[in-house]
Amino acid sequence: MSCVFTLKQKGLKLTPQRRLxxxxxxxxxxxxxxxxxITYVQEKMPxxxxxxxxxxxxxxxxxxxxxxxxxxxxFVYHHAEEGHHHHLVxxxxxKSVDCDEDLLASAEQEVADRYGFKVDLKHVVISGLCQxxxxxx
Amino acid sequence: MSCVFTLKQKGLKLTPQRRLxxxxxxxxxxxxxxxxxITYVQEKMPxxxxxxxxxxxxxxxxxxxxxxxxxxxxFVYHHAEEGHHHHLVxxxxxKSVDCDEDLLASAEQEVADRYGFKVDLKHVVISGLCQxxxxxx
DNA sequence: GGCATAATTGCAACCAGGTGCAATTACAAT
DNA sequence: ATTGTAATTGCACCTGGTTGCAATTATGCC
Numbered sequence: 443m444s445c446v447f448t449l450k451q452k453g454l455k456l457t458p459q460r461r462l463x464x465x466x467x468x469x470x471x472x473x474x475x476x477x478x479x480i481t482y483v484q485e486k487m488p489x490x491x492x493x494x495x496x497x498x499x500x501x502x503x504x505x506x507x508x509x510x511x512x513x514x515x516x517f518v519y520h521h522a523e524e525g526h527h528h529h530l531v532x533x534x535x536x537k538s539v540d541c542d543e544d545l546l547a548s549a550e551q552e553v554a555d556r557y558g559f560k561v562d563l564k565h566v567v568i569s570g571l572c573q574x575x576x577x578x579x
Numbered sequence: 580m581s582c583v584f585t586l587k588q589k590g591l592k593l594t595p596q597r598r599l600x601x602x603x604x605x606x607x608x609x610x611x612x613x614x615x616x617i618t619y620v621q622e623k624m625p626x627x628x629x630x631x632x633x634x635x636x637x638x639x640x641x642x643x644x645x646x647x648x649x650x651x652x653x654f655v656y657h658h659a660e661e662g663h664h665h666h667l668v669x670x671x672x673x674k675s676v677d678c679d680e681d682l683l684a685s686a687e688q689e690v691a692d693r694y695g696f697k698v699d700l701k702h703v704v705i706s707g708l709c710q711x712x713x714x715x716x
Numbered sequence: 717g718g719c720a721t722a723a724t725t726g727c728a729a730c731c732a733g734g735t736g737c738a739a740t741t742a743c744a745a746t
Numbered sequence: 747a748t749t750g751t752a753a754t755t756g757c758a759c760c761t762g763g764t765t766g767c768a769a770t771t772a773t774g775c776c
Contacts, residue, residue: 453753455753457755489756490755490756493757494755494756497755515763
């Protein structure tokens with residue numbers, strides 16, 4: 443809901459396609475692939491073009507409503523809620539765990555101090571193996 | 580050189596195409612994009628197909644001769660030398676800086692301790708803005 | 717050197733994601 | 747309710763990277 447509102451705020455048009463896309467990322471509390479969002483949208487409104495979906499997601503990202511991260515080879519999108527900004531995602535089972543803000547803060551600081559590099563690791567998705575998947579060979 | 584030797588060791592064939600690809604990543608001391616490698620190879624041997632290049636690079640990566648990392652939207656390849664395994668790369672000017680091994684080690688440990696996640700951040704490329712690019716608007 | 721054969725190549729087709737452009741449509745003003 | 751217009755859509759095509767498959771070739775063996 444907040445998403446469509448934010449779009450309006452920016453003087454952008456509120457099309458049924460956009461409403462559906464916002465609905466998808468709003469209603470489904472997970473990291474969605476573009477594929478999944480496209481499917482969701484097309485179920486309720488066949489004929490919606492994938493480029494519309496990609497463009498809307500880009501818009502929502504710019505508006506700060508949605509985060510996009512790359513997980514291995516595909517992009518995943520999730521609703522931007524304050525509080526937990528980066529995530530551990532298991533590369534095998536796909537399970538995702540939110541982790542604390544401060545985890546990479548010190549590394550960020552180090553990079554700035556030592557190398558003068560300005561990086562933002564807040565929305566980074568770290569891919570690895572979860573306990574369960576690491577155990578089974 | 581070591582690269583082609585490693586391939587031989589594994590019972591793989593040493594084709595002129597592969598020799599050239601190995602030469603590229605061996606001779607040019609930078610993060611090369613696939614594009615650049617393809618160009619290099621095709622200059623010396625026109626007609627070499629991109630899929631050959633991609634497949635060889637994959638092979639070399641599996642053999643541990645080459646690291647592949649994603650930088651923003653494209654893959655970059657570089658010769659695997661021991662010592663400096665992760666890199667800061669400026670998203671604007673492309674400048675690349677090797678950084679210390681231990682930078683992310685503590686973060687890695689934290690992730691393991693707190694969340695049971697097993698991650699490997701050694702070959703990660705961190706993209707950000709270098710001092711120069713951060714200063715100009 | 718010639719031969720067998722498994723590995724490798726080039727091709728053509730595919731995938732996710734992105735882009736330029738003409739046709740359509742949401743919205744503001746009347 | 748109509749209209750004007752700028753934003754948005756769908757389309758068709760493009761990109762980097764990947765894959766299946768038939769044709770080619772590097773290597774081991776005689």
